[in-house]
Amino acid sequence: MADLNKLTLADARDKLRGKEITSVELTEACLSAVDGAKALNAFVHDTPDLALEQAKAADARLAEGDAPSMCGLPIGIKDLFCTKGVASQAASAILEGFKPEYDSTVSQNLRDAGAVMLGKLNMDEFAMGSSNETSVYGDVVNPWKVDDRNLTPGGSSGGSASAVAADLCLAATGTDTGGSIRQPAAFTGIVGIKPTYGRCSRWGVVAFASSLDQAGPMTKTVRDAAIMLEAMCGHDAKDSTSVDMAVPNFEAALDGDIKGKTIGIPKEYRMDGMPGEIEALWSQGTEMLKDAGAKIVDISLPHTKYALPAYYVIAPAEASSNLARYDGVRYGHRAKLSQGDGITEMYEKTRAEGFGPEVQRRIMIGTYVLSAGFYDAYYNRARRVRTLIKKDFEDVFAQGVDAILTPATPSAAFGLGEMKDADPVQMYLNDVFTVTVNLAGLPGISVPAGLDKKGLPLGLQLIGKPFEEGELLQFAHTLERAAGFVAKPEKWW
Amino acid sequence: MSIDITTAAKVAKLARIKVEDDALPALAEEFNAILGFIEQLEEVDVEGVEPMTSVTPQRLKRREDVVTDGDQQEKVLSNAPDAREGFFAVPKVVE
Numbered sequence: 001m002a003d004l005n006k007l008t009l010a011d012a013r014d015k016l017r018g019k020e021i022t023s024v025e026l027t028e029a030c031l032s033a034v035d036g037a038k039a040l041n042a043f044v045h046d047t048p049d050l051a052l053e054q055a056k057a058a059d060a061r062l063a064e065g066d067a068p069s070m071c072g073l074p075i076g077i078k079d080l081f082c083t084k085g086v087a088s089q090a091a092s093a094i095l096e097g098f099k100p101e102y103d104s105t106v107s108q109n110l111r112d113a114g115a116v117m118l119g120k121l122n123m124d125e126f127a128m129g130s131s132n133e134t135s136v137y138g139d140v141v142n143p144w145k146v147d148d149r150n151l152t153p154g155g156s157s158g159g160s161a162s163a164v165a166a167d168l169c170l171a172a173t174g175t176d177t178g179g180s181i182r183q184p185a186a187f188t189g190i191v192g193i194k195p196t197y198g199r200c201s202r203w204g205v206v207a208f209a210s211s212l213d214q215a216g217p218m219t220k221t222v223r224d225a226a227i228m229l230e231a232m233c234g235h236d237a238k239d240s241t242s243v244d245m246a247v248p249n250f251e252a253a254l255d256g257d258i259k260g261k262t263i264g265i266p267k268e269y270r271m272d273g274m275p276g277e278i279e280a281l282w283s284q285g286t287e288m289l290k291d292a293g294a295k296i297v298d299i300s301l302p303h304t305k306y307a308l309p310a311y312y313v314i315a316p317a318e319a320s321s322n323l324a325r326y327d328g329v330r331y332g333h334r335a336k337l338s339q340g341d342g343i344t345e346m347y348e349k350t351r352a353e354g355f356g357p358e359v360q361r362r363i364m365i366g367t368y369v370l371s372a373g374f375y376d377a378y379y380n381r382a383r384r385v386r387t388l389i390k391k392d393f394e395d396v397f398a399q400g401v402d403a404i405l406t407p408a409t410p411s412a413a414f415g416l417g418e419m420k421d422a423d424p425v426q427m428y429l430n431d432v433f434t435v436t437v438n439l440a441g442l443p444g445i446s447v448p449a450g451l452d453k454k455g456l457p458l459g460l461q462l463i464g465k466p467f468e469e470g471e472l473l474q475f476a477h478t479l480e481r482a483a484g485f486v487a488k489p490e491k492w493w
Numbered sequence: 494m495s496i497d498i499t500t501a502a503k504v505a506k507l508a509r510i511k512v513e514d515d516a517l518p519a520l521a522e523e524f525n526a527i528l529g530f531i532e533q534l535e536e537v538d539v540e541g542v543e544p545m546t547s548v549t550p551q552r553l554k555r556r557e558d559v560v561t562d563g564d565q566q567e568k569v570l571s572n573a574p575d576a577r578e579g580f581f582a583v584p585k586v587v588e
Contacts, residue, residue: 101568198549211548240553309531320508327509329581334574343584348511360510364520365527367508368496381534383544388537390545424523425530441548466549 004029006167009073009224010251016062016072023062023072026170027055027116030074033168034118039493042153042163044079044137045087045120054116061114070231071114076121076163076172081107081215082204083120090206091135092125094354095332104204105236106173106215113231118169122159125356126323127180127208130430131419132158134358139416142188143489146454149415154184154430160218161188165489171219171228175205177212178311179434182446185218186408186459189448189487191476192218193225196466197441198243201236209318210241212311212438222447222477226250229469245467253470254477259293263475264401268304269433271410277452278407285405285449285460288482289475299401301392306385307436308428313369313382314439319359320366326354361424390440397465403475406433408446408459433461443469445476448485457487496524 004026007015015021031048051074058072082088082100089095103111111117125134131152132140140158142151143166153162157174161184164172174181176194185192193216200215207213217228230251235244265286270279290296328334328350335349355363369378396404410432419427437444443466446459460479464472496504501521505512512520547553570576575583 098572101565101571196549198551237554237556241547241549243549243551244554303537306534306537309533312527313531313534324509328574329583331572332574337584341584343586344509345511346584347509348506351509352511355510360508361520361523361527363510364501364504364508365524368500368504368524368528369531371504371507378531378534380544381537381539382531383546384539384542385534385537386545386548387542388539390548423526425526428530439548 005033007170008220009170009227010221012073012170013227017067023055023058023116024052026072027051027074027118030118030169037166037168037493040141040143040162040166041138042122042140042159042166042168043076043119044122044159047086047117047119050086051116051118058114058116068112068114069227070110072116073114073170074116074118075110076118076160076169077107078157078160078173078175079120079123080127080175080206081173082206083107083117086120088120088206090126091123091137092354092356092359093136093333094326094351098331100204102204105201105238106205106232109232109234110173115231121163121172124156124158125359126206126319127156127175127177128319128358128362129155130179130183130427131155131416133416134356136356141416142413143493144188144413144456145489145492146456151413152187152416154187154413156180157184157218161185161190161192164188164190164218164220166493171217171224173215173232174218175213175215176438177208177315178438179431181216181218182434182444182459182461183409183430185446186448186457187413189457189485190218190220191222191225191445191447192216193229193445193469193473194437194443195229195233195469196443198241199233199467199469201234201239201242203236203238207322209315210322211318212315222473222480223251223254225445226254226473243467248470250470250473253474256474257293258289258475258478260295261402261475262295262297262400263289264297264299264396264404266299266301266304266404266406268301269406271432274410278410278458281450281458281460282405282407285479285483288479289405292478292482297401299396299404301396301436303385303388303392304436307389307439308432310382310385310389311431311435311439312365312428313378314386316362316366317370317379318366320363320370323359323363326351386439389436393440393442402465403472404463406461406463408433408461412452412454412456412458437463442466443472445472447476447479447483449479449483450485451487496521496528
């Protein structure tokens with residue numbers, strides 16, 4: 001059978017269980033797609049031997065009729081997840097050579113569910129970036145192309161997005177601190193869901209901003225997102241913020257009816273200078289949900305404007321604390337020292353050599369906003385604003401809104417290098433529609449909904465109530481079916 | 494609030510990141526651009542609003558105060574840039 005790598009998780013699962021294909025065949029198809037896609041720079045640490053070993057084990061389980069939910073399905077893992085014995089360096093020079101002695105809970109959950117790991121995926125360094133241009137491995141290239149420019153796949157989960165969109169793997173893990181799953185999913189025409197804070201264990205995932213970070217799946221369809229999310233999440237005693245709640249069967253909930261449900265359209269997301277095509281897509285999405293029987297209401301989330309500035313206090317503050325551990329002592333890079341250098345010089349040189357410019361910038365901003373004299377003015381104020389942002393959402397949910405529809409990104413994918421001379425704040429604006437969701441701890445999903453005039457994918461975002469991923473996936477599934485997005489990038493790599 | 498070169502140098506020192514003197518003016522300028530953006534927060538009325546400590550309503554779980562892990566010296570040291578005799582090795586700290 002040709003092009004097995006192009007299958008969805010759901011189709012591959014059914015074919016594996018129906019004995020039409022084997023996991024080894026499927027895995028080999030993906031490995032050969034990975035080998036042929038070096039130009040995308042999505043996979044950065046390939047694990048073909050491990051993948052084939054896992055595929056053989058999966059085939060044996062399938063033959064015995066003992067197949068867990070992801071049995072034999074080849075996926076990619078973002079470099080931010082610790083994977084036992086396999087390089088895990090958060091796309092940073094400071095973790096050069098780091099091979100964890102353990103698996104993150106999420107990657108272990110996926111292993112336990114029978115998934116096959118093809119390798120580690122490129123990303124922005126420490127997940128700090130929106131274009132995958134801050135990686136020590138170099139830029140990731142978007143498989144979508146409309147002229148001679150190479151486009152960004154978005155970030156920070158750019159390698160995951162590019163790999164799934166180019167059919168190098170059936171699905172991939174991502175992480176989302178301010179939009180790092182949903183923005184790249186939108187830029188590459190795939191589905192990406194960030195679950196409610198606490199759904200997925202953060203244990204073993206390299207920390208960026210602990211109160212915002214969540215892992216989630218990046219997949220070809222909403223059904224696949226349901227399947228993989230269920231395998232990833234669950235309570236974990238090793239992460240005290242992981243919630244002790246039963247994990248529902250998300251896939252079973254997909255086909256429910258959305259008749260009579262209420263979708264809110266927030267007026268604050270209608271930004272000045274927003275491209276007409278995105279505005280039009282948003283209206284079309286609204287109509288689609290209305291046609292499916294949902295009630296559409298206009299809502300207001302008055303503090304939306306302050307989400308990005310609050311985020312750029314809170315996230316760097318937490319990062320400056322989390323990244324203090326990279327000191328050249330326990331793992332990763334240590335700078336060569338000169339005669340007479342003491343421990344302070346070791347720290348300072350190691351961190352200057354090991355961290356790229358964006359990471360250094362955010363650590364220092366975080367250091368500044370937490371420093372004596374500014375803690376109240378910046379950090380505490382931002383946390384107060386965060387309370388208000390969360391309250392905005394609580395208020396509309398209390399008024400009977402079941403989910404909120406917004407654009408996923410303020411533009412389609414842009415060219416690599418095009419933002420090089422812009423000030424950092426311009427890049428931060430990429431997350432304007434997604435970052436509110438992290439601040440409020442809510443689940444959010446990006447669904448591909450159309451193409452722009454040039455032929456590049458655009459996504460819509462649905463935001464759900466806390467721990468209502470099942471219902472959110474149902475809305476997303478409805479939108480996906482109505483939008484009928486089937487476009488794929490033409491292979492040029 | 495404007496950040497000058499001295500403040501930029503102080504922040505770099507606090508963050509334990511070596512920044513060469515000639516890179517400080519550009520760094521200070523970047524800080525100012527970002528802080529200028531952040532300063533919008535001053536427009537928000539936060540009177541009486543509690544700073545968020547947890548985004549989910551749950552309290553942090555407590556566990557039994559018992560040893561759950563251990564005897565992994567070799568694994569703990571396996572990624573160290575310099576490990577000797579079962580310890581992490583660093584430049585001399587005390588004269």
